[in-house]
Amino acid sequence: MKDDYIIVEVAVPIPVFETYIYRLKKSKTENLPDKELIGRRVLVPLKKTKTVGIITDVKEISDIDKFDFEIKDIEEIPDRYPIYSKEYIELLKELSEFYLSPIGLTLYYGMPDSLRWKYIKSKNRWEKIGFNNYIIYTTVNITDSYKLPKRQKELLEYVISVGETSYEDLTEIGFSPITIKSLINKGLLKKENLYFLEETEQFRLKQNIKPFGKEFLKKGIFLYSSERIEKRLENYVNLIANSIYEGKSSLIIFPNVATLKKAYKFLKPIFEDKLYIYFDGLKSKEKIKTWFNLKNLSGLVCIGTFSSIFIPIKNLSLLVIEEEHSNSYKLMRVPRFDIRNFGYKLYKNKKNLTFILASSTPSVETVYLKEKGLAKSFKENRDLLKSIKSKIIIESFNYSEIDEKLKYLLKDKDNILLLANRKGYSSILYCEVCQTEITCERCDIPLKVHINPKRLECPLCNTKYEFINNCIHCGNRLSQFGFGVEKLERELKKIFPDKRIRVETTIIDKELLFDKYETVVNIFPDIFLRKADFKADEKFFRAVVYPYIKSTKNYILITNKREHIGIKSLINKSIELFYKNELDRRKILNYPPFKQFILLSFEGKELKKSHVEKLFKDWLEKFNIKDIDYEGVFFAYYPYLREKFRYQIILKDFKEKFLLKELFNMATKRAIKLIIDVSPKEIK
DNA sequence: AGCACGCCGACT
DNA sequence: GTCGGCGTGCTC
Numbered sequence: 176m177k178d179d180y181i182i183v184e185v186a187v188p189i190p191v192f193e194t195y196i197y198r199l200k201k202s203k204t205e206n207l208p209d210k211e212l213i214g215r216r217v218l219v220p221l222k223k224t225k226t227v228g229i230i231t232d233v234k235e236i237s238d239i240d241k242f243d244f245e246i247k248d249i250e251e252i253p254d255r256y257p258i259y260s261k262e263y264i265e266l267l268k269e270l271s272e273f274y275l276s277p278i279g280l281t282l283y284y285g286m287p288d289s290l291r292w293k294y295i296k297s298k299n300r301w302e303k304i305g306f307n308n309y310i311i312y313t314t315v316n317i318t319d320s321y322k323l324p325k326r327q328k329e330l331l332e333y334v335i336s337v338g339e340t341s342y343e344d345l346t347e348i349g350f351s352p353i354t355i356k357s358l359i360n361k362g363l364l365k366k367e368n369l370y371f372l373e374e375t376e377q378f379r380l381k382q383n384i385k386p387f388g389k390e391f392l393k394k395g396i397f398l399y400s401s402e403r404i405e406k407r408l409e410n411y412v413n414l415i416a417n418s419i420y421e422g423k424s425s426l427i428i429f430p431n432v433a434t435l436k437k438a439y440k441f442l443k444p445i446f447e448d449k450l451y452i453y454f455d456g457l458k459s460k461e462k463i464k465t466w467f468n469l470k471n472l473s474g475l476v477c478i479g480t481f482s483s484i485f486i487p488i489k490n491l492s493l494l495v496i497e498e499e500h501s502n503s504y505k506l507m508r509v510p511r512f513d514i515r516n517f518g519y520k521l522y523k524n525k526k527n528l529t530f531i532l533a534s535s536t537p538s539v540e541t542v543y544l545k546e547k548g549l550a551k552s553f554k555e556n557r558d559l560l561k562s563i564k565s566k567i568i569i570e571s572f573n574y575s576e577i578d579e580k581l582k583y584l585l586k587d588k589d590n591i592l593l594l595a596n597r598k599g600y601s602s603i604l605y606c607e608v609c610q611t612e613i614t615c616e617r618c619d620i621p622l623k624v625h626i627n628p629k630r631l632e633c634p635l636c637n638t639k640y641e642f643i644n645n646c647i648h649c650g651n652r653l654s655q656f657g658f659g660v661e662k663l664e665r666e667l668k669k670i671f672p673d674k675r676i677r678v679e680t681t682i683i684d685k686e687l688l689f690d691k692y693e694t695v696v697n698i699f700p701d702i703f704l705r706k707a708d709f710k711a712d713e714k715f716f717r718a719v720v721y722p723y724i725k726s727t728k729n730y731i732l733i734t735n736k737r738e739h740i741g742i743k744s745l746i747n748k749s750i751e752l753f754y755k756n757e758l759d760r761r762k763i764l765n766y767p768p769f770k771q772f773i774l775l776s777f778e779g780k781e782l783k784k785s786h787v788e789k790l791f792k793d794w795l796e797k798f799n800i801k802d803i804d805y806e807g808v809f810f811a812y813y814p815y816l817r818e819k820f821r822y823q824i825i826l827k828d829f830k831e832k833f834l835l836k837e838l839f840n841m842a843t844k845r846a847i848k849l850i851i852d853v854s855p856k857e858i859k
Numbered sequence: 860a861g862c863a864c865g866c867c868g869a870c871t
Numbered sequence: 872g873t874c875g876g877c878g879t880g881c882t883c
Contacts, residue, residue, distance in 0.1 A: 184883095191881095195883035846878070
């Protein structure tokens, strides 16, 4: 009897760090066109319900005696092919271990959302969101010339009218499987499996794109910071063409959809049907098609956002992460890992991968990779700032004079981008009688005033409140203080009704990456230095330097931090000056990348600092942890968020990371939510 | 996560 | 006496 089963390890989408063991009946694998089990989706029972999981390993049948729990059977294998490759399963396992991100959740959120089936217990059925096993379409456009039964005629007319549909859609609206089948047999309907497209046509590059020699398709990690994003994209065309010419595939990742779409417009006419796009907002059918084509075929190019890193692309030879410093490459939710690190793992694992980390203002970590000799410069080592000719004007900041100053500075300018990292209309609403600010009920921080529509909004949890004129305690009229971009925009439009002025809070992570303006005004980036974050100087530097790259004639910087190294490197037109200084500083202070940080955030409704201290002490004692570098429990930068108190601990270079899983379990038992952030991007 | 169990307070 | 709120435990 034993021989009729295969024992497999399955990662299920629940917040635990382990995988579970299931039995798979051999007969269920007999008709599979691909015998590989690892990377497959499986439908499994889990406690009193069912879930979709991913096979991560195949065990020896003799292991069965080792388990002291009842082993349940896999109910079904829903797909003809695995969705992840063995290689990606291996790497994602390692990465989840490194970031202490539950493997089941990592694989679950990595796959196309339409494959994340949910079992609805009350309805006793699976919810297959937008799922289609194969598409049904037709090549005819009129039904008149065919003699068909009434129902078949209706079906054919329906398919003609919608163009492309699915088996599920058709049965859902009332066509029987027999009707569908007979039209398929007559050749009037065609079905195409999305999972399995044949490797057919020989792709020809458009005339004007010629393979470029092989000098840039070498194995290696490269830092590409010597040119602007427009210019970089032009260079990728040659690399992609090279890769396709060799029958291999490329992946270019962008930090946001707006930038991605601009890149698509540029690349589509060049690479036509060899170009695929992948991002969360894509239609589920398209996502599945892109996923499986990239997994099964070769000689393609994909551009996408964060989620595209999960596609197990066949013969990947070029990986580019654009604007690699962006915060969007590490999510604040599961899977809590940094895709740059995944790129690094892919690079280590593949024989020939060109891995490019590109940014006009790269992250300190990536510059450090270059310092250590792990990454090389892509193209010549030239400072981008030296090629920018726009004039730098530095002015001091004073809140009461800002309107007058802008009026004076902008009087002879046009085509202006104005940046101020202040959301909303004004910063606070204040009662001068009670001397209190109007604050968010859930976060206890001042609400910002917004207009269009007029409302109050919490800058942290985004809860919206009705605008009030009078104080809720004494009825006195409330006053507004501070300014935001909405107020700046309104007032500048009043002063200069004919000028082209765009007002934004930030450039980074907006579609502005490709845009240029004659004059860029940057108001008070000093705000980035207010937070005692280890990355504060880097953020300030980027906030000062990045807008300069977008200006063609004038760059007006309004700041009171003239002595900061970030501004010095701008004036000296040398980004290297900043990185050298910053690396020295971080080394002295034992900050990343010299020490690895693990940020522990504890959250709870009635949580007190002493509870966290007790929990941490108990953990240290229980596991006899002596060798640990941390500076105690402190209040988080936002100590009260969404009705929860928040405390943090920073561990430096903590080696026994697996023990944090136990801390996580202990915290859960005490109703404390613990968020473990390995190599945090920011501390907030 | 998502479900069940079990202990309390509020209700017919 | 029992309905349901949510704290706690567990998933191969």
